[in-house]
Structure formats: C-alpha cells, structure tokens
Amino acid sequence: MSLIDDFLARWHEYRRPGYYEEFDYHWTMTVDLDRCTGCEACVTACQAENNTPIVGEDAIARGRHMQWMRVERYWEGEYPDVKLRAIPMFCQHCDAAPCETVCPVSATYHNQDGLNAQIYNRCIGTRSCAVYCPYEVRYFNYNNHHWDEPLDQQLNPDVSVREKGVMEKCTFCIQRIRQAKDAAKDDGRRRVQDGEVQPACVQTCPTEALVFGDRKDPDSAVSLMLGNERAYTVLEELNTDPSVVYLKKVDADAA
C-alpha cells in the first residue's frame, strides 16, 4: 500500500528531532533602539510597498488603522525629566508563533524561511490570530478599501490588495525575498547574499536602525547585531521566540 508507506515516510520525516527548526534561511531583523528616532519613515515605506490601505479619519477614530509597521510611544518620568521611548512594532515572525496554532484553516503558517506567512486567499476571518498575537501586529480588513483614482496607479503589482474579511500583517516584504531568491537562482547561485534583500522599512530607515538578513549566515550583518550585548526580544517571557530582535536603547545618564 503505497498510500500507507507514503504516510509513514512523511510521519517519520516530520517527527525527526529538529525538523521544524530547519529553515532554508532564517530571516531576522534587528532594531537598534539607540538609533531609532521614531521618525516613521518606515511606516510610510511599508505602506507604499505593501498596498496598505488609506483607511480614513473615521476608521482611525474607531481604532482601525492598518499600517503594518507602527511606532509605539512610551513616556517615562514627568516634566522636566521626561523621556520618550519609541519602539517600532511590527510582526515579530515568531518561531513559536501563537497565531499559527490557532488559525482553524492554517491561513497563517511558518514557511521554510522562518517567516510567519499569511495566506490571504485562505483566510476566513475568524480574527483569532489577532487575539492570540501578544504584539498586536495583525490588522483586519473591516471593509473593502479603495483608492481614489488615480492613487490606485501607485499600487505595487507584486503585492495583492486584500479584500474585506481578511487578516493581514507584515510579511518581511516576502515579495522582495522571492525576487532576491529568483535573482540568485538566475545567477546560478545557491543562496541569496547578505544585503541583497531588504524589506522596505529597512531600506528606507534614515538612521540605519533596522538591519535585516539571514541569521543562518554567521557573517551577515544581522548575525553580528545579534551578538550585541544589548540584544533582547520584546515580551520575552511569553516564549514566542521572535525573529525580530531589539537592541536596547542606551541611556547615557543611567548608572
């Protein structure tokens, strides 16, 4: 019975220790909070690259902003010793992602590059992934969005426009990763080189606070950043194992 053989073969393969940790690439981003100024250039870059809709004033008033990348602001202290701590927050591409387990139709899953991928076509809109995500980085299409003509001419043809009832989030600009991989293949190379692919936010960051690359490459810029003693992950206690690593802000006046 080839069906059973096939099943058993896969069963053993899937159950091999470490199978789920073996990624082709392990795309990782580091955010140096000591460099980040909170200028939000990344927010617009993401919006332009990923066809994130313009939702309008009313929708934002109702808490329905859609920008995949947002800057969270936390104030510390009182005047005059007041400090603003800004932190860019976007999909952390957790390797132990709570959102992936909960989707009843597997519309969100972990791909072979260590990315937390979202299949818009498969999504039925239970929104449970957004509930399970502790980083609040999943955005739901509460209605169909439209672009006043001719603003729609700007839409990126490499990224689909999502319809109502679908969850969406940061993809680490998966379309750029695909292109880089295709380019590497066309070049006859096996792997994408460090720096060859950058998500829109990393590309545009004026302070170079964001670094993106393959963690599996020990010489990549991102691997170097991961070795920094300031590296930490947000909400580490939740054990979500994020692929976005932050570098602590330095307080020059702290002891």
Add this chain to the structure above:
Amino acid sequence: MQRRHEDIKFADVNNDIVRSLVETGPRYYVTLAIAVLITLACFFFPWFYQLYYGIGAAGMNHPTVWGTYLASFIFWIGLSHSGTLLSCVLHITNSEWRKAMYRSAEAMTLFSLMVAAMMVMVHVGRPWFIHWALPYPNQMELWPNFRSPLMFDVMAITTYLTGSSIFIYMGSIPDFAAVRDRTTGWRHHMYVLLSLGWRGTDTEWHRLGWAYTFLAVLIIPLAVSVHSIVSWDFAMSIVPSLHQTIFAPYFVVGAIYSGTAGIVTVMFVLRKYMNFEHYITKVHFDNLGKLLLALSLIWTYINVVEVFTGWYSNDSAELESLRYKLFGFYAPLYWEMILFCAVAPLLLISKRFRTSFVPMLILSIAINIGMYTERFLIVGTSLSRQYLPDSWGVYVPSLVELSILVGSIAMFCTLFLVFVKIFPSVSIYEVKETLPAPDEGKTQWQATH
C-alpha cells in the same frame, strides 16, 4: 379548571399533548409572525448588510477584534448545555421530575446550538468560505488546522449537535407514534415517517430504553467537553486574564448555570401558554431552583478564584486586566453581572421563592442577562488591555451587533415555536410513567362503584 397532577389520566395525556400540536389559535400565529419578522429584520437584514460592507459594520477594532458575536456564540453554546446534559444526567439518575420538561429542554439545546452556529457565520470575516473549516478531502490537499482550538470547537459542536439531535429524536419516536395514531391528513403522513414504524412491542421498548440510556451516558462527557473546548478558544491564548487553567470548569459551570436558567424561562412560557399547568408544576420549579442555587454558588466561587489568580500573579498585565475589569470602562457591566449572577440567586434559598412562578421567571432572565454580560466581558475587557499599553483600546458594540443579538433571540424563538407544533413538547410516554397505571385506576373505580 385546575387539575392536580395526580388527577391526570393516561388518556388525558394523549389528548392534551396532541391538542397542543393540532389546535392552533390565532395567538400562536401572531407570535410566530412577530418572531419571524424580528428574525428577518433584526438578524438577516443587518447580517446581509454586514456581508456586503464587511465586519466593519460591527464595532470591533484593532485590539478588540472579537466582540458581541463571539460573546453571543458562547452564550448560545452555554444555553445549549442544560438541555441535553441535564436531561441525560437526570435520566441516568432516574429523576421523576425530569420527565415533563426534558423534551423542551433538549429542544432548547438543539436550537441554541443552531443559533450558535449562525453566530459563527456572523462572526467570521468571510462566511462564504466557512466550509474550509471542515475537514473534507480536496484536490489541493488542504486540511484544516487540527492544532487549533477553534478546530476542536468545530468538531465538538458538530458532534454535540449530532448527538443531541439523535437523542431528542430517539426519545420522541414513541410519541410520534402516539400522535400518528391520533392525527389525520398531512400530519398523519409526517408522523408516519417520523415514527419509523413504531408499534410499541416489548422488543422495541427494550431497545429504545437501552439505546437511550447508552446515548445519555455518551452525551454527558461530550457536553462537558464542548464547553471546555469553547473555553480553550480563550484559555489557550496568551492574553492576560484569559490564559487560565480554571477556564474549562468556569465555562462548563457557567454554561449549565445559564442553561438551567434558560430552562426555567422556557418552562414558564410552556406552562403558561401551552396549558401544561398540570404537567409542569411547582415541583419542577423547586428542583430547578435548588439546582440554580448550587450552580450560582459554584459560579461565584470560580469568579472569586479568577480575581485572586489575577491579583496574586502580581504581573503587570494580569493586574491591569483585573483592574480594568473591576474598575475600568466596563466596570458597571461587571458589577451588574455580579448582582445578577452571584447576589440575586441567593434568594433561591427561600422555598417560597423557588415555588413562585413569576419571581423565578424574572430571576432566570436576570441570570441569563448576567451570563451574557459575563461572556461579553471575557471578550471585551481582556482584549482591550493586553501586553502593549500603546495598543490598548476600547470596544463598543455597534447598532448592527445589538440588532443581530436581538435577532438571534428572535430566531431562537421562531425555531422553538415551530418545534412545539411538530414535536410533542412534553414527553407523552414518560409522563405516563409518572402517573398511576390505568389498571390501578380501573380497579379503584370498580371498588368505589
């Protein structure tokens, strides 16, 4: 013309119950028409609008992506609990008083499950693809995600719905046969089909009894598991104040609690409007009242535990969640819930209260309002206050949501109204079991004459 329960004759039972099916007054039609109209206007119309516009028609937003639809879903699932579960438990424990009420209680289960399923349809963003949540073979080799608690839900609810349907149907077969023999025309034909050729032989009674008990035993753990699984939708997340081990018993107790209160409401209505005064008596209300009291105490205990769990955690996220629930934006709702579900039911200590019909009705409705609030708070408060303070928000239901809530109640009523005209809403043969046998009566009659 009040008859006592003991005065009812076997023939009266058949007559009364068949009468309830066959004789339909204008009041029924008016009620049904109103229920249907409300269902259409308050449920289907807003829902179609929502399908056209998107979930944005509801009030949900970025942190609070779940709202009243999911609260309603849990509520209806909860309501479904006492029917079949209670019926099964009481069947196994041979409680006599169960017999007059279990049919309608089971119907409640069935219909609230159906309404709950509708709430799922209303809740999801793209209900036209809801079948993707079912495991069916397809050429894309795409399967649902069996790791997902939502998937467990789909399984559990489907199983429970199937089990409950079979259970209520199986228990009704002898009654269908009884009605078949006393009706004519299209009704007769319908009951011929429904009764599956029941003749009332000893073998048939024996098999029915055996299968019925078997199913009852099977359904009890199933029912418990259904609401445990519904609780896992929440408890398996890492949302502060939802990620708690007590959630499964909390939900099960809450479900039985609200379900029992629902039964009281339905009993009252049946008794009053279907002229079952002599079948559904103070005894039933007394017993249900005791049950409610016990459940309310357990429920209160679990609520206290929940508060202490949050408090003792000394974790910023848990504490904030707790603080928000007790003293935040939704605090009035929380205290309303405590009043209706923990404080008011203490009245049930008094037997006079338990055996008074109208106060019991009011209390049962209050408990269900409180329990609905509980479900709303579980969704609303915890999602509004999660880990990242900069992503906190407030959720207020929209008109569409409230309308659909009203419409779902009307839908439930509609289904129930249709039910009472097709199913004998009081079990003919089991009620007879509680009555003195006709032979005894005959002997008595002979002796006195």
Add this chain to the structure above:
Amino acid sequence: MPNIDRRSFLTLVGAGGVGAGAGFMLSESRKHPVEHLVPYPVPPEEFSPGIATWYNSVCSMCSAGCGISVRTREGRAKKIEGNPAHPVSQGRLCALGQSGLQALYNPDRITGPLVRAGRRGELEFDPATWEESLAELANQLELMRTAGRGGGVALLTGGVRGHLASLLELFMSWLGSDQLLHYDFNHPATLYAANERFFGESELPYYDIENSRYVLSFGADFIGHWLSPVHHGLGFGRSRQARDGIRARFVQIEPRMSLTGAAADEWIAANPGTEGILALGIARRIVDQGGYQGADLDAWRAALDGYAAESVAEQTGVAADTVARLADSFAETQPGLAIGGGATGNHSNGVDALVAVNALNHLVGNIGVEGGVIFNPPPAFGPTASRQAGLSRMLELAEDARAGRIEMLIVSNTNPVFNLPEAAGFAEALADIPQIVSLSTFLDETTAQADLVLPSHTYLESWGDDAPSPGVGFRVGAVSQPVVEPLYDTRATGDIVLELAHRMGLDLAFPWPNMEEYLKYSWREVWSSGTPDPAIPDFDTFWTSVVRAGVWGDETRAPGGEFAPDAGVVDGIGVGAPEFAGAEGEFPYALHPYLSNGLHDGRGANLPWMQELPDALTGVVYGSWIELNPVTAEELGLSEGDVVAIESPAGSIEAPVLVYPAIMPGVVAMPIGQGHEQYGRYAHEHGVNPIDVLAAQTEPGTGALAWAATRVRLVPTGGRVDLVKVGGDSRELGREIVQIADAGTPAAAGAPTVASATDAGAAVGIDVPAVGAEAAMANTRLNSIPITVVNT
C-alpha cells in the same frame, strides 16, 4: 390572486429569507474581480512587462534635495526610495519624500489650464487650452515688456534651485522686473544671516554629525524636518552606534520636545527665545574655564561679560549648574557640534542667537574639522544670490500691490495665502493685483485666487536639476528626470516659461526648445568645467551617465582652513531679551508653532499617507491640537479633547487640547500644516492653521517672520471633541517593552556603518538592470560617484 393562506405565506417568507442569504453567499464566493487584458504587442522601449525599471531623480518634497530612485512598473511609478549613490540621502528617505507618489497620483490635481469664470476665490473656472492661455499670457507680457512696464510683473515661487532658478532669473531680467521672489515658510533666513555675519560665508555649512561626539542643538529639529533631515538622520545613527566604543552625546535645548529632543540623550527646556542667551552663558563658562586661548580672548571676555551664570540662569530658566555642566562637557568632548535653528532662529533675536551658537563652535575649535562645522563650496550651478523673501519683503510686495505697482503676479509652487500670517494682509493685497497667474499643480489657497491657472507637472514628470543646500561639504549636482509620462494636460514650469519666452519673440535669448534641452545646454558647461576623463569622451556620454546615476559631484570634502571671525564680529556678540507680540499679562502663554513631521509647512496635507501618518510624538492623525503641559492643563481645568480658543493679538483659532508631558508650563505648542481651506479632499476641513494667529513680528536684521514670538491666551469654549489618534496608554507600566542599557554599554561594534549602508544599493540592484548594469554598479558604491570632473 393566487390562493395563499397564512401558513404558505409564512413558509414562503421564511424560505425566501434563507434563500436570499444563500444566494448572496453563493454570489460572494463566486465573485471575481473583473480583469482586463491589456494587449502589449509592442512594449515601449524602456520597459518590459513584469520587470521594474528604476529611474534616479531628485526629491522635491522639501528643500533638502535628496537623491531618489523611483521604481516604475509598466510606466507607472510604484515606489520612491533614496538613491544610494546620492551623498545626501545615501539610499534613505523620509516619510514625506516617499509620499511624493501621492502628489503625482493625487486625485485632486489640476488636469488642465483653467480660466477664472466667477469672482476671485469662488473657485469657478472654465477649462482652457494651453494654446489660447499661453498666447494670451505671452501677448500680455510682451505688451508690458515693450511698454517698459515689465517691472509690474512679479514672480513668486517656492524655494527653487539649480537651472530652473537660473531660467526664472533670465526670464525676469528680460521682462525687466526685479520682483522675483522665493517664498518658503521655513526658509532659514536668519541662519544665512548669522553665518554671513560670523563666518562670512553665504552658504549654509555642513554639520558633520556623523563624526561628532557631542551635539548641542538649540531649537533645531534636525531629525524631524530641519534643513536635511534624512542626512542628519544618517549622521545621528552613525554617531551613536557605528564607532567602536564611541557614542556621541546629544543635547537638545528647546521649550517643547521635538522628535530630535526625544531622540537626544538630554532635553533641556529653556524659556522661549532665550536659547541664544543660554549659548552665551555656556560660552562665558568655556572662556572662564580657559577652554579658549585665541588671540582675541580679551574681546571675547568683554563680549561675554554680561552672561554670568546667575543672570543666564535667571533669564533662561536653566539652572546655573546645568549651564556649567553643559559648557564643561561640550568643551571636553571633541569634536563637538553646536547647531542652532528652528524656533531659536525665528525669534525676535534670531540672528543674534544663531551667531551665539556659531560662536560656541568657534570657541571649542570645531570649525573646519571633521565632526564639526564644515564650510560648503558654492553650489555647482544655479544662482548664488538668494531671492528668498522674508516677511518684510513679502509685506513690501503687498504694499506694491496695494499701490498698483504690480500688474501681474505669477505664483509657482508656493502658497503664501496659507503660509503667511493673516496679519500680514497678503491675501487682501492680492485683490489689488489685476492679473494673477498660478503655475500650481494643486488648487491651493493661493491658486484659488488666480485668474489663470497653468497647472505644472509634478517633479516626477519634469526635467530639472538641483544642487542641494546645505550641501555635504563638497559639490554635488543631481539631475531630476521624468519617471512617468505626464498624467494630465499639464506642463513643466520650465517648459511654460520657455514657451512664454518663445511666444514673446525672445527666441534668441531662449534658444532652447524645452527644459530638457536647456538642461543639456547648461550641463555642457558643467562638463567642460572639469578635468577631462578618458572614460567620458563626449558630452552625450557624460549626460547619459549623470542622468542614469542621478547624481554628479566630488568625492571628498575640502580640508578646512584656520578660521577666525572678522574683527568687530566678536564685539558685536550679544543676545537681547526676546520680544513677543502680546503683553505677558494679557497673553500668558508663548505660542510655539512647529513644522509637523509629515505635513511639513502644510504642503504634505493633501497626501493621504501623511494625513494618516501618526504624529511622531503624539500619535494624532488628521487634525490639529494644542499642546499643554500637564500643570498648565490642570491650572486651566482642561483635559484632552477640550476645545480652546487660542487668542493672540493677531487673531483667534480653536483647537482641542492635548496634554503633552514634554513642554514648558508657560508655553503652548501647535503643529503647522493643517487648516487648509482648499488643497483637495485630503487637506481641507482638517484642523486649523496656527500661522493665522501669528503676529506679523519680524526678526529685525533679516525681516524674516519671527514665528516663535507671539503670545496667546487660552479661552475654553466648553466644546469637546475626540482627538483622532493611534495608540492607547502612553506609559510602559514596567513591562520592559523598550529596554534600556546603561551608559557603560559600549557602542556597537559591527553595527551597520558606511560600508553596509552601501549594501542598500544591492537591494535596489535586484530590479536595477533596466537602468543599465553600469548604473547598477554605481548604485552599489556610495562614495564613488561615477563621473568626477572636478578636482578639489
């Protein structure tokens, strides 16, 4: 009528309801978007379907002049990124720059020439043809010119550089008019004046933040919007975490914390308008401590005599020991950099204050050194004399208009009706100008007053060039090329001017058929001015390479010479107390207007991305607000969303309150940019314009608008609105979301440096081939700009 009884009726109603639902779902599930197949038998030469084409150009969203690379697909612009080869942006770009696409594809663009039909400002226009409008306009101009009344023509344009500026100069000189004015709300006129006075330099210097170890900024929001925010951002990042063991310290002095203040290590609030006094207090301390040993030490001692710690502390509100600490650390940590601008420069004592800041740089020897202030060479091309008009010059123009001396006003790419205080009376003065011609892309407030609208291309459709100012310490030129076909029946400003000249019969003076040819002609000069390069045998090769690379220039900064201020300059140093419009008793709060990050001076308000970009410090979108210190708010009994009337001696506006934790108690701040009455669907009816309540107060030396020198009072209106903003609670509650490392943590080794920044180009490289392999290579190399024709 068919025989239907009640039951059948109800059955049908029920079945119908369910059926309708099912039918709807069926149709939803089967719905597919209508797709049109576009036949492409002969694709245009420059692109192949499915492959992106990148064009290098220059950003025109603000005056920084960043190089951009625009990604196009099938002839449509899809994304704007920084040009990695351009030394200003180095591959990076700010939010506003990226939104240029929405200026191009804005639904509210003017699609063709318009002629006023109703009364002025009523927005009744009839469509016209270019042929008619240009013929008519050229005729008018020619008549005026030949009659010697050419001086009656005024040309008011936004800050424009490069050869377009030269062309406008030429055109106006042929008309015989000297009324060629540039107007930008945020033009740093006082900074130019202060540099002129102290350094004797007419160009803005290059602030070498990247190599600095201590940046002391007086009011300059250099990361947010000031001068060249992207380049400053690059420097900021690299100065913090790119050098082993060295992390620069940033101190920001301003009454209201800006984006730069938030990023700084220390934010110090000095009383508004006293930043210059604080700078001199620091200078005095440095001199007192022996930090300065120049030959003119005595002159310095004398000039700084009045700035003892105590009196400075009293005037500025900054404690004396803070002043001392700042002075000591600034003198100690070399190289350091003092930067002044923003509200500091736009006060009644703006020039004096900025001179004081310049003096600080001199005292610690930071001029002409790496990590300090480096002088820029003159721009590679374009006029050097500034035509920028301050408030007083604009008032003169208004006066000329009222006196009937202006017969025709041509407005291009600037919006003075919005950007000048109402108190200046400019909008009213327009009524006295018989003919107003607007060359605007959008129907803004000024264009609404026009009699003739000749809509211009956006920068993404036009040819142009730019020499960024401030430069980066060496000469840079960049060519801006059209990246898409024009969307509408519009024309480039340069082409309109050339066409007018031709129709006026000035063919000999303007021999170029269009802007592109004019640029080529002019760049021939640039080419021939350099050392011949064997790789570039002819001009066409040169031109193609420059257009491809998007940039041309030198590679290295000229070494700085010794600097000493001219005699007499030191004696003149001194900062007076700030003067406000409005008495303190009557108007208790100093109004601190600031340019918003995304909307800039209001030009970004019609871009939906910018409207939806949460304000970087408050998270507010789509609106205006007034920021109050929590103490002030409590005193006035106000909380977020309470609407107050902001009354100044010049006017009154209403805005909701936002309690802002990082603003001085006596100061209230408002963002500029909202409050448009025109300017398209995204801009109008959002918020208010704080410029409206500014008094027509000028900095006396330059005549620039002192926009930080107005006092206001707040009158609660009793109204309440919900401020639309993103974000929930602004406190972290000890959850360690933004974690802090202590000061001992060494700066990151291996953090991205200049070298890995060049990799940015490689990312662009994915799609670059259409531009040409050579340019793609050029894109990946940062400091080697492809064609170098000048030796420094």
